[in-house]
Amino acid sequence: MQAEIITIGDEILIGQIVDTNSAFIGKELNKIGVSVYQITSVQDDKEHILKAFTAAEFNADIVIVTGGLGPTKDDITKHTLAEYFNDTLVQDDTVLAHVEDLFAKYVNTPISDLNRKQALVPSKCKVLQNEFGTAPGMWIEKGDKVFISLPGVPFEMKGLITNQVLPKLQEKYKRPFILHKTILTNGLGESALALRIEAWENNLPEELKLAYLPSLGKVRLRLSIKGFNKETIENIVAREVEKVLPLIEDVFSGFEDNNNSIEQIVAQKLTKENFTIAFAESCTGGKLTEVFTKRQGASNYLKGSLVCYATQSKIDLLGVFEETINKYSVVSEQVAIEMAEQVRQKFNSDIGVSTTGNAGPEKGDSDVEVGTVCIAISTKKEIKSYTFYMGNHREKVINKSVNKVLELLQKEILIN
Amino acid sequence: MQAEIITIGDEILIGQIVDTNSAFIGKELNKIGVSVYQITSVQDDKEHILKAFTAAEFNADIVIVTGGLGPTKDDITKHTLAEYFNDTLVQDDTVLAHVEDLFAKYVNTPISDLNRKQALVPSKCKVLQNEFGTAPGMWIEKGDKVFISLPGVPFEMKGLITNQVLPKLQEKYKRPFILHKTILTNGLGESALALRIEAWENNLPEELKLAYLPSLGKVRLRLSIKGFNKETIENIVAREVEKVLPLIEDVFSGFEDNNNSIEQIVAQKLTKENFTIAFAESCTGGKLTEVFTKRQGASNYLKGSLVCYATQSKIDLLGVFEETINKYSVVSEQVAIEMAEQVRQKFNSDIGVSTTGNAGPEKGDSDVEVGTVCIAISTKKEIKSYTFYMGNHREKVINKSVNKVLELLQKEILIN
Numbered sequence: 001m002q003a004e005i006i007t008i009g010d011e012i013l014i015g016q017i018v019d020t021n022s023a024f025i026g027k028e029l030n031k032i033g034v035s036v037y038q039i040t041s042v043q044d045d046k047e048h049i050l051k052a053f054t055a056a057e058f059n060a061d062i063v064i065v066t067g068g069l070g071p072t073k074d075d076i077t078k079h080t081l082a083e084y085f086n087d088t089l090v091q092d093d094t095v096l097a098h099v100e101d102l103f104a105k106y107v108n109t110p111i112s113d114l115n116r117k118q119a120l121v122p123s124k125c126k127v128l129q130n131e132f133g134t135a136p137g138m139w140i141e142k143g144d145k146v147f148i149s150l151p152g153v154p155f156e157m158k159g160l161i162t163n164q165v166l167p168k169l170q171e172k173y174k175r176p177f178i179l180h181k182t183i184l185t186n187g188l189g190e191s192a193l194a195l196r197i198e199a200w201e202n203n204l205p206e207e208l209k210l211a212y213l214p215s216l217g218k219v220r221l222r223l224s225i226k227g228f229n230k231e232t233i234e235n236i237v238a239r240e241v242e243k244v245l246p247l248i249e250d251v252f253s254g255f256e257d258n259n260n261s262i263e264q265i266v267a268q269k270l271t272k273e274n275f276t277i278a279f280a281e282s283c284t285g286g287k288l289t290e291v292f293t294k295r296q297g298a299s300n301y302l303k304g305s306l307v308c309y310a311t312q313s314k315i316d317l318l319g320v321f322e323e324t325i326n327k328y329s330v331v332s333e334q335v336a337i338e339m340a341e342q343v344r345q346k347f348n349s350d351i352g353v354s355t356t357g358n359a360g361p362e363k364g365d366s367d368v369e370v371g372t373v374c375i376a377i378s379t380k381k382e383i384k385s386y387t388f389y390m391g392n393h394r395e396k397v398i399n400k401s402v403n404k405v406l407e408l409l410q411k412e413i414l415i416n
Numbered sequence: 417m418q419a420e421i422i423t424i425g426d427e428i429l430i431g432q433i434v435d436t437n438s439a440f441i442g443k444e445l446n447k448i449g450v451s452v453y454q455i456t457s458v459q460d461d462k463e464h465i466l467k468a469f470t471a472a473e474f475n476a477d478i479v480i481v482t483g484g485l486g487p488t489k490d491d492i493t494k495h496t497l498a499e500y501f502n503d504t505l506v507q508d509d510t511v512l513a514h515v516e517d518l519f520a521k522y523v524n525t526p527i528s529d530l531n532r533k534q535a536l537v538p539s540k541c542k543v544l545q546n547e548f549g550t551a552p553g554m555w556i557e558k559g560d561k562v563f564i565s566l567p568g569v570p571f572e573m574k575g576l577i578t579n580q581v582l583p584k585l586q587e588k589y590k591r592p593f594i595l596h597k598t599i600l601t602n603g604l605g606e607s608a609l610a611l612r613i614e615a616w617e618n619n620l621p622e623e624l625k626l627a628y629l630p631s632l633g634k635v636r637l638r639l640s641i642k643g644f645n646k647e648t649i650e651n652i653v654a655r656e657v658e659k660v661l662p663l664i665e666d667v668f669s670g671f672e673d674n675n676n677s678i679e680q681i682v683a684q685k686l687t688k689e690n691f692t693i694a695f696a697e698s699c700t701g702g703k704l705t706e707v708f709t710k711r712q713g714a715s716n717y718l719k720g721s722l723v724c725y726a727t728q729s730k731i732d733l734l735g736v737f738e739e740t741i742n743k744y745s746v747v748s749e750q751v752a753i754e755m756a757e758q759v760r761q762k763f764n765s766d767i768g769v770s771t772t773g774n775a776g777p778e779k780g781d782s783d784v785e786v787g788t789v790c791i792a793i794s795t796k797k798e799i800k801s802y803t804f805y806m807g808n809h810r811e812k813v814i815n816k817s818v819n820k821v822l823e824l825l826q827k828e829i830l831i832n
Contacts, residue, residue: 013452015443027431036429039457072628191487203551213592285709286702299431304666307721
């Protein structure tokens with residue numbers, strides 16, 4: 001059971017946007033046992049799209065196409081699909097009613113013929129209603145293969161994949177189980193790690209695939225397996241994990257869960273334990289809070305945050321002692337500790353977390369080296385503080401700091 | 417002059433990572449007049465890679481391959497390249513010396529045979545020295561076509577593209593100029609905008625391609641053209657921009673030039689005018705602040721933010737009157753006004769901005785409909801407030817609210 005993803009749009013090929021849709025679709029398909037054979041990004045050009053359709057139909061059982069479904073002239077996916085299937089476009093009344101409804105509710109401009117044309121679909125297709133936008137998804141079968149066309153707007157595409165495409169694929173096809181188990185390691189290089197586990201790797205069962213994913217001091221080891229008996233493949237993976245862990249005990253830092261990001265794990269745990277949290281963010285600048293607030297249900301555990309970017313705001317709003325800043329510098333564990341403690345008290349939360357650091361590229365209000373980040377976690381029982389060196393690239397420093405907080409929080413909350 | 421980008425790695429196809437390399441490469445190639453015909457992501461599988469090489473050689477003049485150059489068993493790009501070109505791997509002494517040097521400098525583990533194998537390259541290739549890592553880039557010519565293999569680690573790939581690949585391509589090929597000019601608009605839907613400029617669009621010269629890139633309340637209009645006379649194509653674009661601007665005066669917000677986004681325009685204006693700003697974020701949950709703090713130089717104008725997510729924190733920390741909340745509901749312009757005013761005073765900034773709304777999916781502490789968002793902007797001179805309906809999808813409500821604030825801020829600051 002193989003799928004190919006085709007993303008349509010010059011904006012991808014000229015690098016005006018990064019294609020994040022394919023990763024989402026790939027991950028979701030894997031969860032229901034569908035492998036992605038290839039991802040192909042093509043231009044807004046009819047001949048090129050037709051060529052990609054032909055190749056994909058040859059390679060895969062399921063072809064998922066995103067993009068090119070807007071109302072303007074440069075959107076040609078629908079017409080190209082109709083041509084590929086020797087079909088014509090017909091009006092779908094449910095889609096039209098939905099478009100009219102959306103316009104009545106949210107848009108100030110009157111509905112136009114362009115908007116009405118969103119209701120035109122190939123006559124052979126089954127319409128997948130798009131809850132969040134005007135362009136419907138389309139499902140067209142050809143023999144035992146299926147083409148699925150989805151809008152490129154990420155949240156519209158996601159809604160359609162989750163609510164319509166996955167259930168329909170599960171119903172239509174018998175699929176194996178795909179299991180990925182990713183072991184996280186820290187502090188040992190890729191090749192040193194490979195040598196360390198060489199004997200184990202050489203003796204892995206043939207159906208188990210091992211991949212090394214190195215990234216800035218971390219190496220992820222991914223074990224992948226496919227099979228129709230879920231228990232069998234789970235046992236094979238469990239057995240091999242059990243064998244390898246003692247070899248990498250000193251660098252092992254956990255597992256990457258397929259379905260659960262670390263923020264999801266933390267959010268679930270906070271909700272379950274009825275813990276509340278508040279953040280005092282300096283160098284992470286709101287990103288840490290946003291990681292949680294973008295998820296629904298954040299109000300169950302998040303009291304709020306103070307982004308005290310300017311040093312003076314740490315004193316005035318958060319209540320950090322000016323003497324602490326003067327004595328230890330604004331990027332110091334002492335300041336981080338006061339920030340975490342103060343934010344916890346001010347928001348009356350169970351946990352207070354702080355970040356203070358220098359993300360660069362220039363040194364700010366502190367003389368510490370660019371990339372230095374201090375983090376503190378305060379609970380009613382204790383305060384812990386840490387210092388890290390996150391490198392010399394602003395985006396990297398911010399994101400690494402957010403990841404580090406999540407990692408520390410996970411350990412903290414799971415232990416307590 | 418066409419290129420194809422091939423990215424190798426199961427981690428892309430299973431959605432474990434998002435392929436950001438291709439966007440970077442696409443953008444850089446466009447700058448030197450090379451169009452990207454297709455981006456193809458394939459599995460770590462020899463037969464599949466060989467098939468992709470064959471197809472790419474047929475479609476394109478330049479084939480850029482990323483990934484699969486690590487030292488471990490799952491990295492097979494180099495061997496597959498050698499097979500494709502009927503070649504063998506030989507040791508490159510300069511690469512070996514570089515690997516040894518890197519290990520001596522940065523790595524604690526001793527250099528191993530695996531690391532030494534990084535110095536093996538196809539005998540027909542020209543080595544592109546990788547300043548930032550152990551895997552060299554490789555340049556292999558076949559007739560007037562060229563295959564370029566690069567490591568998948570983004571900063572290593574970027575270094576090689578910028579310092580070696582682009583100069584060599586410029587030397588080898590005669591290339592046209594590619595010009596993209598992107599007009600930013602705010603506040604008018606894609607189809608309404610299309611109708612507004614229909615006559616202009618219909619009369620565009622054939623060599624000029626127009627694309628609509630809609631995203632949550634913003635639409636970008638991209639004009640693309642290719643030609644060997646730089647001045648000619650620049651004039652064609654300038655002439656058409658001059659014609660269209662009067663038609664969209666009320667929604668035009670600038671041009672996108674190498675990331676000249678609306679937040680950058682706002683940030684530049686704040687910096688230039690010496691204005692400071694503070695945010696009181698409820699429904700946007702830190703995202704608004706993060707949009708600014710992820711950019712360098714934010715400390716020039718950003719005092720800080722309060723993410724008062726829980727209603728009680730709006731009262732306790734921000735100083736919103738409980739009566740106002742009780743009387744008008746927590747999602748109301750009255751509350752937004754107090755939030756903006758209070759945050760401006762508390763942070764002692766020139767501008768205070770607030771968001772309060774219900775991003776859904778469930779109604780929170782307010783009875784207003786999901787998607788309702790109130791925004792206020794307070795300056796020393798005046799306070800303005802607004803109410804919008806942002807739809808029924810959490811991510812969309814948050815991001816549309818952020819875009820709306822940026823739009824309002826731009827207008828506000830540019831006028832004042």
